[in-house]
Amino acid sequence: xxxxxxxxxxxxxxxxxxxxxxxxxxxxxxxxxxxxxxxxxxxxxxxxxxxxxxxxxxxxxxxxxxxxxxxxxxxxxxxxxxxxxxxxxxxxxxxxxxxxxxxxxxxxxxxxxxxxxxxxxxxxxxxxxxxxxxxxxxxxxxxxxxxxxxxxxxxxxxxxxxxxxxxxxxxxxxxxxxxxxxxxxxxxxxxxxxxxxxxxxxxxxxxxxxxxxxxxxxxxxxxxxxxxxxxxxxxxxxxxxxxxxxxxxxxxx
Amino acid sequence: xxxxxxxxxxxxxxxxxxxxxxxxxxxxxxxxxxxxxxxxxxxxxxxxxxxxxxxxxxxxxxxxxxxxxxxxxxxxxxxxxxxxxxxxxxxxxxxxxxxxxxxxxxxxxxxxxxxxxxxxxxxxxxxxxxxxxxxxxxxxxxxxxxxxxxxxxxxxxxxxxxxxxxxxxxxxxxxxxxxxxxxxxxxxxxxxxxxxxxxxxxxxxxxxxxxxxxxxxxxxxxxxxxxxxxxxxxxxxxxxxxxxxxxxxxxxxxxxxxxxxxx
Numbered sequence: 001x002x003x004x005x006x007x008x009x010x011x012x013x014x015x016x017x018x019x020x021x022x023x024x025x026x027x028x029x030x031x032x033x034x035x036x037x038x039x040x041x042x043x044x045x046x047x048x049x050x051x052x053x054x055x056x057x058x059x060x061x062x063x064x065x066x067x068x069x070x071x072x073x074x075x076x077x078x079x080x081x082x083x084x085x086x087x088x089x090x091x092x093x094x095x096x097x098x099x100x101x102x103x104x105x106x107x108x109x110x111x112x113x114x115x116x117x118x119x120x121x122x123x124x125x126x127x128x129x130x131x132x133x134x135x136x137x138x139x140x141x142x143x144x145x146x147x148x149x150x151x152x153x154x155x156x157x158x159x160x161x162x163x164x165x166x167x168x169x170x171x172x173x174x175x176x177x178x179x180x181x182x183x184x185x186x187x188x189x190x191x192x193x194x195x196x197x198x199x200x201x202x203x204x205x206x207x208x209x210x211x212x213x214x215x216x217x218x219x220x221x222x223x224x225x226x227x228x229x230x231x232x233x234x235x236x237x238x239x240x241x242x243x244x245x246x247x248x249x250x251x252x253x
Numbered sequence: 254x255x256x257x258x259x260x261x262x263x264x265x266x267x268x269x270x271x272x273x274x275x276x277x278x279x280x281x282x283x284x285x286x287x288x289x290x291x292x293x294x295x296x297x298x299x300x301x302x303x304x305x306x307x308x309x310x311x312x313x314x315x316x317x318x319x320x321x322x323x324x325x326x327x328x329x330x331x332x333x334x335x336x337x338x339x340x341x342x343x344x345x346x347x348x349x350x351x352x353x354x355x356x357x358x359x360x361x362x363x364x365x366x367x368x369x370x371x372x373x374x375x376x377x378x379x380x381x382x383x384x385x386x387x388x389x390x391x392x393x394x395x396x397x398x399x400x401x402x403x404x405x406x407x408x409x410x411x412x413x414x415x416x417x418x419x420x421x422x423x424x425x426x427x428x429x430x431x432x433x434x435x436x437x438x439x440x441x442x443x444x445x446x447x448x449x450x451x452x453x454x455x456x457x458x459x460x461x462x463x464x465x466x467x468x469x470x471x472x473x474x475x476x477x478x479x480x481x482x483x484x485x486x487x488x489x490x491x492x493x494x495x496x497x498x499x500x501x502x503x504x505x506x507x508x509x510x511x512x513x514x515x516x
């Protein structure tokens with residue numbers, strides 16, 4: 001392990017990944033401090049998923065350096081539970097060390113699913129399945145937790161609850177988190193730092209120091225939001241829109 | 254629950270209505286046989302078939318033949334399923350295995366296995382061996398094809414997740430790939446069961462002295478249409494029984510599937 005391991009959870013230097021002529025990651029640099037919550041925004045095709053897969057060790061890079069902790073775990077957009085294993089067995093799957101069953105049960109309790117221990121994944125709701133996936137990641141006590149749009153497939157209410165749960169568990173276990181998302185609001189509400197990825201490079205790195213829980217309607221966060229949307233190629237109106245539909249109907253373009 | 258008790262009476266009434274037309278047909282058949290419109294060499298009367306069936310059951314003749322056939326089918330099936338499953342595992346779990354095994358299997362599977370009978374008689378003689386070997390051959394392919402497809406058709410995202418969560422290769426095969434391929438395997442198993450019974454009729458024409466297939470051929474030589482009908486009945490009952498058996502196995506091993514969870 002590098003000597004900086006106690007400070008930095010992730011260190012990426014000049015990472016390159018290319019498919020044929022196309023460079024998906026193009027000399028990308030990234031540092032994530034231990035216990036930091038980082039959100040990664042980017043248009044589709046900007047290399048978000050490629051970067052996450054490289055950090056997870058699921059994909060190689062063609063050039064540059066990559067330092068990640070051994071203990072890492074991921075939650076994906078789909079829960080990716082084994083349908084033939086009961087919920088707690090999914091959590092304990094591949095778990096080494098003493099007493100995997102008890103640890104799996106404890107993790108299920110942490111995500112509020114102690115009553116669904118022996119459920120088949122096929123009987124879980126989308127939110128419940130995603131919470132099992134979260135328990136499966138956390139039970140490994142990762143130094144780096146990779147979240148690949150984990151809330152994208154959930155309904156709005158479940159999403160808010162899951163976001164709160166992730167924050168709560170992050171405070172308790174303090175892993176470094178890299179959250180890949182499309183949702184600017186989600187990034188702004190949750191993360192210490194928001195990165196914007198474009199054409200294989202990080203083009204912006206915003207620190208958000210506001211205490212949580214945050215309110216997206218505050219002036220500062222609205223400005224951050226507008227700035228980020230601009231970087232992502234979404235033009236927003238100069239004034240924060242109190243009623244979105246009013247502005248839509250009022251446009252003559 | 255309440256829905257079921259409400260619909261109980263219509264259920265029995267429907268059942269009665271459904272049975273009415275077959276019973277009527279049976280009566281017509283009996284009448285035609287008795288009046289001589291349907292001679293016994295075309296087809297025996299239901300009453301005669303019933304009588305013969307009772308006789309064959311009481312004397313233990315039918316059970317004896319059935320036992321012989323059952324042993325043949327199950328021996329062939331055991332060999333065929335083991336070979337098919339082993340080959341599918343080797344081909345499914347490794348590139349090299351696929352290269353070595355898959356194309357010969359794809360070539361062999363298109364051969365109508367019943368056309369190999371003469372060759373098997375030359376190789377194995379006319380005893381039990383060619384009979385069991387032929388059923389084994391016929392049942393190998395459906396198991397191979399479905400299990401191979403099941404292994405290869407598994408969601409790569411699940412395997413990826415398993416890798417990420419620290420499962421080594423052996424654990425991935427055991428916890429992810431095999432359980433994931435099991436539903437496909439059962440489809441192949443059903444085909445294999447069907448083929449084993451189909452094969453019996455043919456292989457028991459090879460110098461057999463016992464078995465259901467032998468019974469059919471023997472009955473044909475003596476124009477015993479009643480015995481032929483009984484054998485056909487036995488086949489269909491066996492088919493139903495085996496299907497129930499496989500269903501039970503699936504219910505037990507695939508309890509996680511949504512279809513079984515809900516029921």
